[in-house]
Amino acid sequence: MKRLVVVGNGMAGMACVEQILKYGQMFHVTVFGDETHVNYNRIMLSSVLAGEKSADDIVINSREWYRTNEIDLRVGVRIVDVDSARKTVTGDDGSVTPYDTLLLATGSTAWMPPIKGLDKDGVFTFRTLDDTRALLQRAGPETRAVVIGGGLLGLEAARGLQMHGCQVTVVHLMATLMERQLDPPGGRFLMAKMKELGIRVVLGKSTTAIRGKGRVEGVEFTGDESLDCDLVVVAAGIRPNVDLARKAGIEVKRGIVVNDHMETSNPDIFAVGECVEHRGVCYGLVAPLFDQGKVLAATMTGRRGPAYEGTVQAAKLKIVGVEMFSAGNIEDEGAEAVRYEDPSLGIYKKVALRNGKLAGVILVGDTADSHRYMEWLRTDADLTERRRHLLFPPPAADVGLDVAEMADSATVCGCVGVTKGTIIHAIHERGVNTLSQLKEATRACTGCGSCTSLCQDLLRAVAPDFEDEKKKTICACVPFAEDRLRDILRSQKLRSVQDVLEIYGNGVGCEICKPALSYMLDMLWCGDHDEDRSARYINDRVHANIQKDGTFSVIPRMRGGVTTPDELRRIADVADKYQVPMVKVTGSQRIDLLGIKKSDLPKVWADLGMPSGQAYTKGVRMVKTCVGTEFCRFGTQNSTAAGIEMERRFEQLFTPHKVKMAAVGCPRNCAEATVKDIGLIGVEGGWQVVVGGAAGKSVRKADLLTTVETTEQALEASELFFQYYRENANYLERTYDFVERLGIEKVRKETVYATDTVKAGLLDRLAKSKARSYDAWKEGQSPRNPTQFVPITVKEKVLV
Numbered sequence: 001m002k003r004l005v006v007v008g009n010g011m012a013g014m015a016c017v018e019q020i021l022k023y024g025q026m027f028h029v030t031v032f033g034d035e036t037h038v039n040y041n042r043i044m045l046s047s048v049l050a051g052e053k054s055a056d057d058i059v060i061n062s063r064e065w066y067r068t069n070e071i072d073l074r075v076g077v078r079i080v081d082v083d084s085a086r087k088t089v090t091g092d093d094g095s096v097t098p099y100d101t102l103l104l105a106t107g108s109t110a111w112m113p114p115i116k117g118l119d120k121d122g123v124f125t126f127r128t129l130d131d132t133r134a135l136l137q138r139a140g141p142e143t144r145a146v147v148i149g150g151g152l153l154g155l156e157a158a159r160g161l162q163m164h165g166c167q168v169t170v171v172h173l174m175a176t177l178m179e180r181q182l183d184p185p186g187g188r189f190l191m192a193k194m195k196e197l198g199i200r201v202v203l204g205k206s207t208t209a210i211r212g213k214g215r216v217e218g219v220e221f222t223g224d225e226s227l228d229c230d231l232v233v234v235a236a237g238i239r240p241n242v243d244l245a246r247k248a249g250i251e252v253k254r255g256i257v258v259n260d261h262m263e264t265s266n267p268d269i270f271a272v273g274e275c276v277e278h279r280g281v282c283y284g285l286v287a288p289l290f291d292q293g294k295v296l297a298a299t300m301t302g303r304r305g306p307a308y309e310g311t312v313q314a315a316k317l318k319i320v321g322v323e324m325f326s327a328g329n330i331e332d333e334g335a336e337a338v339r340y341e342d343p344s345l346g347i348y349k350k351v352a353l354r355n356g357k358l359a360g361v362i363l364v365g366d367t368a369d370s371h372r373y374m375e376w377l378r379t380d381a382d383l384t385e386r387r388r389h390l391l392f393p394p395p396a397a398d399v400g401l402d403v404a405e406m407a408d409s410a411t412v413c414g415c416v417g418v419t420k421g422t423i424i425h426a427i428h429e430r431g432v433n434t435l436s437q438l439k440e441a442t443r444a445c446t447g448c449g450s451c452t453s454l455c456q457d458l459l460r461a462v463a464p465d466f467e468d469e470k471k472k473t474i475c476a477c478v479p480f481a482e483d484r485l486r487d488i489l490r491s492q493k494l495r496s497v498q499d500v501l502e503i504y505g506n507g508v509g510c511e512i513c514k515p516a517l518s519y520m521l522d523m524l525w526c527g528d529h530d531e532d533r534s535a536r537y538i539n540d541r542v543h544a545n546i547q548k549d550g551t552f553s554v555i556p557r558m559r560g561g562v563t564t565p566d567e568l569r570r571i572a573d574v575a576d577k578y579q580v581p582m583v584k585v586t587g588s589q590r591i592d593l594l595g596i597k598k599s600d601l602p603k604v605w606a607d608l609g610m611p612s613g614q615a616y617t618k619g620v621r622m623v624k625t626c627v628g629t630e631f632c633r634f635g636t637q638n639s640t641a642a643g644i645e646m647e648r649r650f651e652q653l654f655t656p657h658k659v660k661m662a663a664v665g666c667p668r669n670c671a672e673a674t675v676k677d678i679g680l681i682g683v684e685g686g687w688q689v690v691v692g693g694a695a696g697k698s699v700r701k702a703d704l705l706t707t708v709e710t711t712e713q714a715l716e717a718s719e720l721f722f723q724y725y726r727e728n729a730n731y732l733e734r735t736y737d738f739v740e741r742l743g744i745e746k747v748r749k750e751t752v753y754a755t756d757t758v759k760a761g762l763l764d765r766l767a768k769s770k771a772r773s774y775d776a777w778k779e780g781q782s783p784r785n786p787t788q789f790v791p792i793t794v795k796e797k798v799l800v
């Protein structure tokens with residue numbers, strides 16, 4: 001078998017090897033990578049820096065993959081020489097490895113501009129996982145960071161650092177941000193967005209030196225100006241790694257020169273990715289490397305045929321809350337520009353047309369249509385007939401045509417390079433019917449998540465059994481999709497289950513639709529509806545969990561898992577008095593009294609004098625906490641107090657399915673916040689709010705919703721998500737399915753990054769519901785009967 005040596009264990013090298021493997025085991029492959037990790041998704045380093053993903057989350061190929069495919073992986077070894085006459089490569093560990101075919105996939109390195117003092121402690125680049133880890137170690141609240149470079153990388157680095165509490169200034173040489181991708185108005189719109197996030201931007205400044213005695217103390221600009229800082233990130237551009245190619249004696253200009261079949265000037269040496277120059281272009285993006293990899297795999301396996309003709313360049317900023325997309329040639333010269341601006345909404349759109357075809361596009365503030373523009377660019381579509389819809393979505397009747405019109409070779413997921421054809425193949429050949437299955441089968445949608453809706457459109461259009469959950473009806477009694485039903489109930493001002501059934505249903509209902517309608521009315525009218533107890537589940541009617549022997553389980557509320565000696569005494573007394581067969585500490589830090597007779601329930605509640613823990617309902621269950629800063633030496637936040645307050649704000653509210661929460665004082669995560677519906681994770685200088693986790697029948701690590709500085713901000717972010725879930729999830733849909741279905745990007749956009757008006761609306765409706773909520777064990781004393789209402793007084797617990 002021929003020996004293939006690959007230098008560079010990055011995205012391009014491994015994408016090409018994956019393609020080669022599709023043709024069968026034709027080579028014995030050895031891969032050298034000077035980084036010490038397996039192949040990972042470099043573009044997601046921005047998310048790792050922002051704390052949205054961990055290093056494990058961005059692994060593309062695990063060690064197992066290399067083993068299974070019999071690839072000899074040599075990490076931590078840098079190839080320092082190539083002898084193209086003897087056909088060997090030499091590593092910095094002294095190894096000499098022979099090859100029959102050599103693939104150079106050496107990528108780029110960060111370009112360091114001529115600035116004095118770049119060797120000082122506190123100067124970083126942002127290219128590798130190690131760079132990211134080093135930055136994460138240094139970043140912290142109050143750290144003053146300067147990012148040199150206002151391009152995509154610089155802005156993503158800036159946001160990432162800011163997420164850790166750094167005060168960040170972006171210093172850019174040019175007059176507007178991302179000037180290669182945006183025109184001046186686009187740059188100004190983007191700048192406004194960055195400022196809104198609290199990131200300072202200084203334009204037109206040339207950095208001359210880094211100040212400090214050994215360690216960074218500031219940066220100096222031309223004209224004797226300077227800025228104090230503790231940390232500097234240089235993100236001023238990249239340079240292709242071509243040294244080895246030079247040593248191998250192959251043609252090199254700015255990059256390693258390759259032809260349309262990805263061949264270099266030496267027939268045994270090939271190159272792919274950011275290190276190459278094709279038709280005079282050196283790319284700095286992932287999409288071209290996937291295109292190149294496919295062509296190269298065909299060439300290397302003796303199927304020379306398909307040609308690589310270049311890739312339309314497109315850039316998308318991956319900063320949550322800041323949408324920016326640019327593709328093609330955005331130069332005005334010789335082009336007809338069509339623009340739209342709305343400063344209040346922060347939306348700027350521009351398309352540049354040449355000969356009736358799209359030459360380039362800029363979108364700031366609203367990138368929903370980016371795939372449409374990419375398709376027009378890729379297919380060189382004639383837009384004469386579509387001029388009316390250049391800047392706005394087509395009429396509703398045409399929606400969906402976009403995905404049908406996309407070519408099979410069009411990239412859907414830019415982060416992992418998955419085409420429409422691959423997705424369609426997975427649906428037809430591997431029986432993929434859900435987004436999760438699609439992720440597993442193709443890895444589409446596992447990167448930044450911005451292709452979620454496109455993937456769903458494809459599933460909807462092609463998968464025979466794809467269930468568009470939004471369109472799911474509850475049951476045959478009320479034949480409407482849930483979102484439509486919510487609209488009807490709202491517009492028709494219906495407040496009772498029976499009215500809904502009589503007007504829009506079969507007049508009778510069943511045990512499936514009645515609890516769902518009960519929930520919907522309660523949520524829509526913020527508790528001001530006609531409650532019909534008979535429409536609730538049995539557990540909700542008796543306010544306890546029925547057990548297999550017909551007895552009941554009683555779990556009183558213990559906010560945050562904290563109790564008092566007095567409460568414990570009362571629980572013990574109740575257990576004695578009613579001869580409770582089992583008293584059990586639950587996994588959710590509460591005490592369960594099992595085996596209580598139905599007739600004893602009201603007396604037990606009265607004797608306990610504690611509110612219901614509602615461990616039986618489709619509603620808020622509990623908030624599990626760890627001891628946090630109060631007692632733990634690792635604690636960075638007072639997780640117990642935060643958890644208790646969280647429970648106070650959410651308890652007694654109904655939700656589409658049960659909601660479990662947790663608050664932990666540090667990422668050691670002792671109360672398992674990452675597998676809860678909502679979790680608060682204390683970090684140095686703030687909180688991470690995570691949502692959509694599960695550790696039951698399904699296991700899912702929660703997604704990061706946001707990182708904030710104060711406990712109040714963390715609680716507010718939780719409230720926004722909580723109410724958003726209440727209003728938009730299908731009945732009986734757990735948060736982990738809900739977040740998965742919508743995609744965390746959309747959830748973030750419509751909650752923590754929504755407009756102030758939208759946020760205020762969510763919080764207001766939640767507050768109204770909360771005001772009308774009441775302890776289930778005090779049924780009959782609700783605010784609906786204010787004269788009888790007696791608020792329960794729970795003895796103040798420690799730490800509140």
Ligand SMILES: Cc1cc2nc3c(=O)[nH]c(=O)nc-3n(C[C@H](O)[C@H](O)[C@H](O)COP(=O)(O)OP(=O)(O)OC[C@H]3O[C@@H](n4cnc5c(N)ncnc54)[C@H](O)[C@@H]3O)c2cc1C
Binds near residue numbers: 046080126
């Ligand atoms: C933070 C960040 C965000 C990005 N965001 C985006 C984005 O949103 N969209 C987008 O399209 N692109 C983005 N990119 C660019 C994208 O990551 C690159 O285009 C892509 O990784 C290039 O792949 P590559 O394999 O050619 O190079 P690399 O991924 O750099 O891989 C090359 C590998 O070869 C190794 N190597 C080099 N020389 C040697 C040697 N002599 N011996 C052994 N090993 C060697 C390097 O250490 C490296 O591991 C981003 C990049 C960064 C850093």
Ligand code: SF4
Binds near residue numbers: 669
């Ligand atoms: S999660 Fe952190 S703060 Fe909380 S108990 Fe564990 S180690 Fe301590």
